[in-house]
Amino acid sequence: KNQVEQSPQSLIILEGKNCTLQCNYTVSPFSNLRWYKQDTGRGPVSLTIMTFSENTKSNGRYTATLDADTKQSSLHITASQLSDSASYICVVSDTDKLIFGTGTRLQVFP
Amino acid sequence: NAGVTQTPKFRILKIGQSMTLQCTQDMNHNYMYWYRQDPGMGLKLIYYSVGAGITDKGEVPNGYNVSRSTTEDFPLRLELAAPSQTSVYFCASSSRDRANNEQFFGPGTRLTVL
Numbered sequence: 001k002n003q004v005e006q007s008p009q010s011l012i013i014l015e016g017k018n019c020t021l022q023c024n025y026t027v028s029p030f031s032n033l034r035w036y037k038q039d040t041g042r043g044p045v046s047l048t049i050m051t052f053s054e055n056t057k058s059n060g061r062y063t064a065t066l067d068a069d070t071k072q073s074s075l076h077i078t079a080s081q082l083s084d085s086a087s088y089i090c091v092v093s094d095t096d097k098l099i100f101g102t103g104t105r106l107q108v109f110p
Numbered sequence: 111n112a113g114v115t116q117t118p119k120f121r122i123l124k125i126g127q128s129m130t131l132q133c134t135q136d137m138n139h140n141y142m143y144w145y146r147q148d149p150g151m152g153l154k155l156i157y158y159s160v161g162a163g164i165t166d167k168g169e170v171p172n173g174y175n176v177s178r179s180t181t182e183d184f185p186l187r188l189e190l191a192a193p194s195q196t197s198v199y200f201c202a203s204s205s206r207d208r209a210n211n212e213q214f215f216g217p218g219t220r221l222t223v224l
Contacts, residue, residue: 004152034212043114043200043215044153089152097168098213100152 002027004092004101012107017080021104023073023090031093035064035075038087038103047075047088080108112136114216116201122222123191131186131219133201141204142184143168143213144176146197153200159184160207191223 004025013019025033032051036044048057048064050073056065061078077084085108090101117132135142140161145153155168159178173195175187184203188195198220202213 041218043202043217045215046212049212097155100154102150102152 002092002094002099004090004099006088006090006101006104008104009102010105010107012109013080015080015082015108015110019077019080019106021075021077021088021090021106023075023101025071025073025090025092025099025101027071027092027094027099029095030068030071031095033064033066033073034091034093034098035062035073036089036091038089040086044089077106082108082110084108114201114203114214116199116216116219118219119217120220122224123188124224125191125193127191128187128189129191129221131188131199131201131221133184133186133216134182135184135201135203135214135216136182137203137205137214138181139203139205139214140181141207141211142178143202143204144174144184144186145200145202146170147200147218148197156186156199188221193223195221196223197221 007022034049035047038044050066063076066073087103089103092099114135143158144156147153154170157176159165165176198218200218201216204211204213
């Protein structure tokens with residue numbers, strides 16, 4: 001069964017600190033993996049999209065990695081800001097549809 | 111350029127009532143989608159459309175209907191609201207097929223059925 005699992009479910013960090021969010025998937029065939037940021041009460045916004053041949057992609061302070069062999073991805077946030085407080089959703093495409101993870105809820109406190 | 115807009119933002123329905131959730135995009139995207147997001151769950155695809163006049167079922171289509179008469183609009187219809195349809199509904203669009211292209215999401219409609 002195609003699944004996308006994320007950990008941790010929630011995370012609290014202090015402003016300025018770094019953090020890493022994890023995504024494991026069992027999706028086949030694999031087309032691409034995306035990370036979305038979803039602010040409270042808003043729709044998801046794309047951060048990165050990686051294909052099979054890409055193992056890292058950055059978007060400002062956000063860096064995503066992909067290990068297609070172990071079927072794992074991570075999203076690293078550097079020097080966190082209060083505005084990083086949101087849910088981060090990992091999404092994997094199987095060439096036909098998207099399979100969404102349940103997200104990691106990140107809270108950044110001053 | 112407003113992107114994807116949805117109305118209303120919030121709605122409370124009684125069991126058995128009907129309503130239409132509106133979705134409009136101004137990016138000239140061919141592909142449009144409706145998702146629902148339940149607490150603690152990943153987004154689930156309800157219906158999608160690959161162009162005007164063409165719609166298809168997603169993972170959870172029961173209890174919903176859609177139409178696509180124009181490129182810009184993709185309304186979602188609930189005919190007989192049930193408590194199980196309490197959820198947040200997101201409309202999205204993409205320029206090409208959903209698997210390989212970025213989807214742009216609207217702000218969502220929070221629906222409660224009592």
